[in-house]
Amino acid sequence: MKLRILAAVLAAGVSFSFGPASAAELEVTHWWTSGGEAAAVAELAKAFDATGNKWIDGAIAGSGGTARPIMVSRITGGDPMGATQFNHGRQAEELAQSGLMRDLTDVATRENWKDIIKPSSLLDSCTIDGKIYCAPVNIHSWQWLWLSNAAFKTAGVDVPKNWDEFVAAAPALEKAGIIPLAVGGQPWQSAGAFDVLMVAIAGKDVFNKVFGDKDEAVAAGPEIAKVFGAADDARKMAKGSNVQDWNQATNLVITGKAGGQIMGDWAQGEFQLAGQTAGTDYTCLPGLGVNEIISTGGDAFYFPLLKDEEKSKAQEVLASTLINPTTQVAFNLKKGSLPVRGDVDLAAANDCMKKGLDILAKGNVIQGTDQLLSADSQKQKEDLFSExxxxxxxxxxxQKRFADIIASAD
Incomplete structure (x- = not known):
């Protein structure tokens, strides 16, 4: 993507005033369109509207893979929104380097983000050339297996405690007419499931060598061969899912039509919206019940440079509002994610969220692949696992194709 010449043109005439903010309307784009996600994003809108400004919702249906090209095209094409969601990591890296995104360092310094945002890798992912370009809003971990207690009761087998028990229960589920594993057709779902299997089966060190060090030899080696064996089991168990969106796959679990789903903790929002209770109606296994590790990916908001002075002031207010402790609690309780602040009260957290908080407190964490790989390398990986x-x-x-991707990854 060649953005730098265009950036110079678009940035011309842009100026900022950092005085008290006045009321302004800000269009905020995101891809949170499922029921649980919509309930969560409403909390952000409510908090921003309470400042006297107005959140203009710019939800884009589909997923990040659908929404991000639209968001980038608008920013590079001179039609920027007031703020936009991206995942933690490198998805907006070139936009920031090209001078198209707002530097939030002054806001972050004034509000001590470096002291309150935990773990530090979240803010590190927002930092380019020493400047902070985004406001993290949550910690979303991919490392979960969600199980329908009702499905296993129907099949006459105990709810599994780990991945091996889940695979062993698949024949009983199939005999009862239940899909063992729900996987939607969006490429990021199968790629994410593989990443989760890698941490569970090969371990944290291997994961970091492959995605952090870009070690082709490890990617082509015996430990990853075991992961591909598990991925083969997973795709056999997923036959018959016949859904596209991740939340449709989650609904198969909620309704007992599927035994389980490997999906990030955002799935909790769907269980909550359906009135289901963790530990009673569904079971959650962090690290697939094998390695209790969570990834510290998630979502952050970036702020394109704007020529409108009042909207530029409102961008600061929104950035501050997103990190506000009250907003953090209200949003994350509905989103199913963990807060980026370590100083908030989450007494209302459910059993699964408490498991995640405990793992986070122990420091059993890894960075997500969005943080470790460029958007291009991530796309290659998604295409492979979709196929x-x-x-x-x-x-x-x-595995051979995977090792080739890792060899050229950046």
Whole structure:
């Protein structure tokens, strides 16, 4: 993406005033459109509206893969929104380097973000050349297996305690007419499931060598071969899902039509909206019940440079509002994610959120692949696993292609 010449043109004439903010309308784009997500984003809108400004919702249906190109196109095309969601990591890296995104360092310094945002890797992912370009709003971990207690009761088997027990229960689920594993058709879902399997089966160190160090030899080695074997089990268990969106797959679990789903903790919002209770109606296994580790990915808001002075002031107010402790609690309780602040009261957290908080407190964390890989490398990985889950590609062939991707990854 060649943005730098365009950035110079668009940035011309942009100026900021950092006095007290006046009321302004800000269009905020995001891809939170499922029921649980909509309930959570409403909390952000309510908090911002309470400042006297107005949140203009710019939800884009689909997923991040659908929404991000639209967001980037608007920013580079001279039609920027007031704020936009991206995942923690490198998705907006070139936009910031090209001078198209607002520097939030003054706000972050004034409000001591470096002291209150935990873990520090969240703010590190917002930092480019020493400047802070985004406001993290949550910690979302991919490392979860969600299980329908009703499905296993129908199948006459105990609710599994780990991945191996889940695989062993698959035949009983199938005999009862239940899909063992729900996986939607969006490429990021199968790629994310593979990442979760890697941490559970090969461990944290191997995960970091592959995605952090870009170690081709490890990616082509025996530990990752075991992960591809598990991924082969997963795709066999997922036959019959026949859904596209992640929340449709989650609904299969909620309704007992599927035994389980590997999905990030944002799935909790869907269970909550359906009136289900953690530990009673559904079971959550962090790290697939094998390695209790969570990834510290999630969502952050970036602020494109604007020519409108009042809207520029309102951007500061929104950035501050997103980090506000009251906003953090209200939003994350509905989103199913963990707060980015370590000083907030989450007494109302459910059993699954408490498990995540405990793992976070112990420091059993890894960075997400959005933080470790460029958007281009991430897309290559997603395309591979989308094809793998939808075809008869052998695990050996898939591993070879995976190692090639890691070898050229940045």
């Amino acid at each position: 793998f889950f939808a075809s008869a590609m052998t695990p050996e062939e898939a």
